[in-house]
């Protein structure tokens with residue numbers, strides 16, 4: 001089999017791969033807050049973090065796919081803007097809202113066509129309603145769970161009210177989902193942290209792959225996105241080097 005034949009055969013077998021590089025894909029990391037944790041012990045059932053404290057980073061991501069924009073996770077709610085750290089066991093605070101960061105790179109909230117969320121916890125959906133015109137991609141099991149009474153731990157359905165009330169389009173996701181149908185942005189089913197948790201695989205144009213885990217890494221304080229080559233941009237724009 002020649003190389004060309006092999007490539008054609010591969011394209012036929014995996015059509016999404018054949019178009020994976022066709023779209024222009026850019027990726028920005030957005031600041032979605034921090035959570036100061038006094039005692040990390042709660043994050044390990046094998047006593048790995050007894051007595052340790054750490055500030056966890058809450059990250060969101062903006063993805064440009066050709067002319068369309070998608071946001072992955074919407075972080076802490078804006079009500080926590082400049083919230084004092086205080087003396088609480090867990091102290092969340094937000095330095096900048098998502099709309100203000102988008103404005104820095106000339107993107108308006110109404111340009112966001114898709115909001116995907118990793119899971120329903122409040123620190124991942126807090127500013128979702130700022131993008132109520134967007135289609136919401138959410139794990140089917142998470143969408144069902146968040147509508148239960150009482151709400152699951154760490155969940156507040158009011159953050160997703162536009163979609164729960166049917167005022168905006170929600171798309172419950174089962175299994176993996178190729179968001180744009182070309183293999184460039186894929187939601188990967190990773191249940192466990194919540195019943196419908198998802199990670200996101202992004203193939204950035206000519207740069208490499210980035211994968212966002214559904215849960216925050218304790219051992220690396222910078223961000224949950226891993227396996228990412230120097231392909232990610234920050235707001236405001238700095239050297240696009242990934243340091244996790």
Ligand SMILES: [Zn+2]
Pocket residue numbers: 119121193
């Ligand atoms: Zn969570």
